[in-house]
Amino acid sequence: MSGLALETRGLCKRFGALAVTENVNFRLERGARHALIGPNGAGKTTFVNLVSGRLAPTAGQVLLHGQDITRLPEYQRVKLGLVRTFQINALFTTMSALESVALAVCERKGLALGMLKPLGRYADVLERSYATLVQLGIGDCAERQVAELSYGQQRLIEIAIALSLEPTVLLLDEPAAGVPSSESGIILDALGKLDSDISIMIIEHDMDLVFRFARHITVLDQGRVVAEGTPKDISDNEMVRAIYFGEGSRVAHD
Numbered sequence: 529m530s531g532l533a534l535e536t537r538g539l540c541k542r543f544g545a546l547a548v549t550e551n552v553n554f555r556l557e558r559g560a561r562h563a564l565i566g567p568n569g570a571g572k573t574t575f576v577n578l579v580s581g582r583l584a585p586t587a588g589q590v591l592l593h594g595q596d597i598t599r600l601p602e603y604q605r606v607k608l609g610l611v612r613t614f615q616i617n618a619l620f621t622t623m624s625a626l627e628s629v630a631l632a633v634c635e636r637k638g639l640a641l642g643m644l645k646p647l648g649r650y651a652d653v654l655e656r657s658y659a660t661l662v663q664l665g666i667g668d669c670a671e672r673q674v675a676e677l678s679y680g681q682q683r684l685i686e687i688a689i690a691l692s693l694e695p696t697v698l699l700l701d702e703p704a705a706g707v708p709s710s711e712s713g714i715i716l717d718a719l720g721k722l723d724s725d726i727s728i729m730i731i732e733h734d735m736d737l738v739f740r741f742a743r744h745i746t747v748l749d750q751g752r753v754v755a756e757g758t759p760k761d762i763s764d765n766e767m768v769r770a771i772y773f774g775e776g777s778r779v780a781h782d
């Protein structure tokens with residue numbers, strides 16, 4: 529059994545002639561707070577799609593807690609504790625926040641819903657969904673319609689859905705995307721409250737959030753890992769500054 533929560537070995541993905549993921553060997557330690565960064569089009573979302581099972585790799589392996597899951601479908605990976613969020617909100621905006629979380633959890637767990645089996649029959653799902661909203665600091669939004677909530681609160685609901693699936697490994701795809709800077713604090717606060725046992729990888733363009741959250745950073749460029757290390761290593765890395773942040777710029781870190 530590997531000591532790693534998640535690992536990829538020689539992961540490759542091609543779309544026709546375009547190599548989007550090239551021999552990526554990625555290691556996520558247990559309990560990690562890890563960021564995957566890189567310029568637009570570097571292949572970050574594709575990497576999450578390969579790991580979560582949305583896309584099949586052209587070559588290579590994905591291991592979860594040492595188990596080869598390369599050929600497992602997405603829902604089975606979720607059952608094993610590998611959960612991801614999406615860049616774009618896919619919420620049921622006319623429902624309450626609580627119903628929206630619970631319904632999404634039922635869907636992703638493959639639980640039957642309908643006239644004969646309404647949401648209210650899944651008391652355990654509702655209970656867990658509510659507890660997650662409270663944990664993320666939006667318990668008071670539970671009965672409010674999603675459409676009435678701020679964009680930052682809606683992004684937290686996406687995280688609540690993921691947490692309600694009881695992940696051991698959580699992949700967060702741009703949790704602060706589109707969130708105004710006045711609200712990005714609630715995302716960071718929520719990330720700070722996540723159980724330390726959950727191993728987390730975040731994709732994010734907001735460098736302030738990345739450098740506050742991550743203890744380890746991997747940099748992708750053109751589908752390849754070009755740098756890895758602590759926030760300070762990355763901030764000090766001239767090649768990273770040149771390709772990602774622009775020649776001569778400097779990344780802020782604590």
Ligand SMILES: Nc1ncnc2c1ncn2[C@@H]1O[C@H](COP(=O)(O)OP(=O)(O)OP(=O)(O)O)[C@@H](O)[C@H]1O
Binds near residue numbers: 571
């Ligand atoms: N289904 C697809 N078919 C063909 N090309 C694709 C497909 N999905 C992604 N690509 C290409 O793969 C490359 C990497 O895309 P990807 O979305 O993974 O990058 P990214 O690093 O997540 O970018 P961003 O930061 O802008 O979200 C891009 O050139 C994109 O156009």
